[in-house]
Amino acid sequence: MPDRLLVVGGDAAGMSAASQARRRRSVDQLEIIAFERGNHTSYSACGIPYLVGGLVGELDDLVVRTPEVFRDRFDIDARTGHEVVAIDPDERAVTVRRLDNDSEYRETYDHLVIATGAEPVRPSLPGIDARGIHGVQTLDDAVKVERSLSEGARRAVIVGGGYIGLEMAEAFLLRGLEVTLVEQAPQPMVTLDPEMGALVADALRQMGVKLHLNIAVSGFEEAGGRVSSVVTEEGDIPADVVVLGTGTRPAAGLARESGIPVGETGGIRTDARMRTEIEGVWAAGDCVETFHRISRRAVAIALGTHANKQGRVAGINLGGGYATFPGVVGTAVSKICSVEVARTGLNEGQAEAAGLRFESVVVESTTRAGYYPGAKKMTMKLLAEVGTGRLLGAQIVGEEGAAKRIDVFATALWNEMTVEEIQEMDLSYAPPFSPVWDPVLIAARKAAELNAPARPDDV
Amino acid sequence: MPDRLLVVGGDAAGMSAASQARRRRSVDQLEIIAFERGNHTSYSACGIPYLVGGLVGELDDLVVRTPEVFRDRFDIDARTGHEVVAIDPDERAVTVRRLDNDSEYRETYDHLVIATGAEPVRPSLPGIDARGIHGVQTLDDAVKVERSLSEGARRAVIVGGGYIGLEMAEAFLLRGLEVTLVEQAPQPMVTLDPEMGALVADALRQMGVKLHLNIAVSGFEEAGGRVSSVVTEEGDIPADVVVLGTGTRPAAGLARESGIPVGETGGIRTDARMRTEIEGVWAAGDCVETFHRISRRAVAIALGTHANKQGRVAGINLGGGYATFPGVVGTAVSKICSVEVARTGLNEGQAEAAGLRFESVVVESTTRAGYYPGAKKMTMKLLAEVGTGRLLGAQIVGEEGAAKRIDVFATALWNEMTVEEIQEMDLSYAPPFSPVWDPVLIAARKAAELNAPARPDDV
The missing domain is CATH 3.50.50.60 (FAD/NAD(P)-binding domain)
Incomplete structure (x- = not known):
């Protein structure tokens, strides 16, 4: 009987772990099943703004490996539309929900990799669930944004001026939309110091982006079944499409509910080999916290490079090798x-x-x-x-x-x-x-x- | 009475040394005279190919600081058209020749900086002194190449496929000339390994450069008072203008003749503070040898960055400060x-x-x-x-x-x-x-x- 590896989350970290484990353990030694609640595996979420902006032609261009490729070339059973809803570390089992028919089933594991990624912060504001208000986290989000554009959106409002928000601003400019950015802080790109952020603000204005800095969003208004404006303390901003660039946090809820320790950053705690504090359970990618080599503190940074590397480290280790993730410097x-x-x-x-x-x-x-x-x-x-x-x-x-x-x-x-x-x-x-x-x-x-x-x- | 600093060579290394010394020693403390045999001070020789290629509009664009600026803003007496022809370290004096009238005079010094740069290797081949055969080392060379072009040159031959040779090939392509490269080695860019050099060769061919690799040049033929072809063991290559990209060597003759020790590389030996082995004499730039941090050996590498840094180090030290040049890694x-x-x-x-x-x-x-x-x-x-x-x-x-x-x-x-x-x-x-x-x-x-x-x- 081969051991069984279950992977929760079929993007960069999860599928890197699966692939590395397969490189070291043949199908006779290790059965690998990956569960992904979305419709795609192993894709470049960082590429979404370029897809929306028309710089990348096809959604498929962003997909590194499809479930078919994983199955045919790697003997990895990648199941999209499958969401892991519970983990039972004592029994070494997970509960999986099939999203097509809402049925649930259990799978047992010898090794489990949690790679649930990050989730966009969705402020609980009135009207936030209106049609036309999008996070930009998954390829499925990209499809939804595209649908808003094809329905004739002319005015885009970006809430939050981080990397994703600004990259989406570019995308909408390229598509010919009017673009407004609303940012609570006095500057876009709050990971920069003020004088550097001011340079970015100047550049955005020159590109034609309307900036509303130092302003909090208090809600959204709907008309005809979809968002019509962003409500702020300084008045309403008309909007046909809204993107939430309000940051992300580790999607660690499943882990936390299953008793897998989560740190103060909100990310799952692991050691340098990507082991959680629970026997047999590994974690990697945007859902974990990692070590910042300069501040010497734990940080949670959602980034494809780290996810790839951490997944690789987890896969090497659970495949019987030895590797460590040495932390980040915040690049x-x-x-x-x-x-x-x-x-x-x-x-x-x-x-x-x-x-x-x-x-x-x-x-x-x-x-x-x-x-x-x-x-x-x-x-x-x-x-x-x-x-x-x-x-x-x-x-x-x-x-x-x-x-x-x-x-x-x-x-x-x-x-x-x-x-x-x-x-x-x-x-x-x-x-x-x-x-x-x-x-x-x-x-x-x-x-x-x-x-x-x-x-x-x-x- | 102020001390007197004499600088031999008015380009990057020499003028960096002079400027740094001035920053630390006022005109009351230190008199500074720089001798440059050419017509220009402190210029970017690396920019010559772009000047010839027409990417840079004016020769003056390559001049960082003119003698007038050195005099007016730095109280540095920069004398162009003045060649130092002898150094007498025992008497702490140099002999200077005025190139406009061939007269000579002596100047004494307290500190001397030798920054005589590099000189192009000119193989002693029949016909090498024909008109239309150029080194590319000084702005005066650039003027001469330009003159060849304005006289209607159509066919350029580059002898030697190093950096300068290839950059000049680009320049001639941009000017619409037919370009042929003759290289003794089996590849251009011999500082690369063969498989990497082969990639460069492929790219050059795609640009339309005719490559003659593995072929030695045996001389040059003249017609009508100027070069007409490059003679090789495999036949003559017609040429209206020829550039020698056959490398450079440290211009250390003056130092050697004056008893200032020169290393096996042909470069003047200095310590990390840019002191030669002779009291009161410093050296910097393409004329010195330096420490390669990976091979742990002395090397002579002609490069503007090193020249600037070494000149700066010499100037800080002779101005009474402390600085060292820590060597190179060959970038x-x-x-x-x-x-x-x-x-x-x-x-x-x-x-x-x-x-x-x-x-x-x-x-x-x-x-x-x-x-x-x-x-x-x-x-x-x-x-x-x-x-x-x-x-x-x-x-x-x-x-x-x-x-x-x-x-x-x-x-x-x-x-x-x-x-x-x-x-x-x-x-x-x-x-x-x-x-x-x-x-x-x-x-x-x-x-x-x-x-x-x-x-x-x-x-």
Whole structure:
């Protein structure tokens, strides 16, 4: 009799775990069943804005592997339209509901991987369930947004200016809609510090997005069976389609109800091998919390890369191998029309919360040599620890060629480099790629100068 | 009486040293004179191909600071058309020749910075001094190439397929010339391993460059007072203009003749503070040798970034501060039409020469998510040390968005990371910027898999 692995959630983390386990355990050794309540497995949710915006032609382009591929090529039984509604860790069994006929059945397991992902935060506001108000979390959401557009929506309102919200703003602009962003904070992209967020706000305005900052949404009005406006303390904003970019939280309800420990972040707690505190139960992806290597605290960050890596680690381990997930440094990147935004490490608020003393510099530079055609403006902000000069975080707002430089800072953070060390590095230079001092080096140098102890000759 | 600093060579290294020294020592404390035999100070030689190609409008666009700016804003007396022809370290004096009237004079110094740069290797072949055969080293060379073009050159031959040679090939293509490349090695870009060089060769052919690989040039023929063809062992190649991309060597003749020690690489020897072995004499830029952090050997690498940094270090130190140049990892990047090429660390030949045992992987990926518009092919090669898994080198050939990723590897090399560590890093992901596994991570993972010790369960 082979062991049996059950996977709850058929997207990045779950299916990575399943695939890795299969690589190490043949079908004679391990039976694998994955349950997915939606209609798709293993897809790029990050691609949804580009699908809606028309940059990606087909929904199928976002699907990495279909259930058929998993079955035929990997001997993994991926069951869409199946929702796991209960876990019984003592009996090592789950209860599964078939969404097509609402019937339920039990399956037992030797190993269980919980990969239930994240769920959009849906503020409990009057009218929020009106037609035309969408989260953007699953491919099924994409289909619903598309339906709103095909029904003739002209005015889009984005509630919440995080990555997904702004990427959807781009999508609607590309589709020719009027786009309004309502954000409770004084700036979009609250994971950036205010002066960097202000650059994003300026860019959004230039693209034609109407910004309502510092304004809370109090509800939604309906007309003719669908949303007609977003109600705010400063008046109503007409809307034919609304996207909730109000963030996500780990979808850890099932785990919590089943007695699987969940941390203060709301994410399932695991060790570095992705084991929960319950024997035989693993967890991976947006539903878990992980270790932030700079703040040294638990964080819950919903991101496909982490989900893929964590799923892979879980799959290797439960397949009998050894792997660990070493935590994150909080790297993120996004593009909204011509503006690129990236960050890694801690911003000012996060550094304060972690009890770190820091200094910061903001440096303007260009993506290429100033004289080279297509050189674009970019602004970088660095945070460095007072005294040690250790890099704590970096933020970039710029145009084409700016944002991917964040990976150098992410690598520097990973290695706990000081800004003094960073400024010395041998980074690539040629006029089509950077000024002779790459902006990364300039920013590090400015930060190092701030941090340098006064020397006798400087007095 | 202020001290006196003399600087030999008025480009990146020399003028960085002068500027940094001035920041720390006022004109009352330090008199600064810089001698430059050419007509320009502080310019971007790397920009010459783009000037010739018409991407940069004006020669002046490549000049960072003119002698007037140095005089008026920095109190630095920058004398163009002045060549230092002898150094007398015992007397702390130099002999200067005025090139306008061939007169000579002496200046004494307290500090001397030698920043004589690199000189193109000019093979001693019959006919090499014909009109229309150019090195590409100084802005004055750019003027001469431009003159050849304005005289109606239609057929360009590049001798030597290094960075400068290929960038000039692009320039001539942009100007509508027929372009032929003659390279003695079996591939262009010999700093890449053969399979990566082959990708560059393919790309060059697709651009319309005629490649003659594995062929030595034996001379040049003249007609009507200028070059008419390049003579090779396999026949003559008609040429109206020829560019020598046959590499450079440190211009260390003046130092050597003056008794200032020069290393086996041909570069002036300095310590990390950029002091030569002679009291009061500093050196910086393309004329020095430096420490390669991976091979642990001395190397001479001509590159504007190193020149700027070394000049800055020399200037800080001789101004009374403290700074060191920590060496290089051999990072370089170039773009030829749509092809981006980058490398860092050691290639196979260099790793062998350094006595290192290595394994390598070659990985194909894309610059963006496969479904995102504008995703381009990129190929990465990694070398990792057998046993330890330490990264030894990386090479990238791809299209837009590929090459700057080399900086992540350069940062990883700087920190002596293993490929196993690299694959775990938190690099940025969004569909316009990378697949969900960034190619850097994929390549590191493949290399880590090669390097992983066999585990019982893998057997």
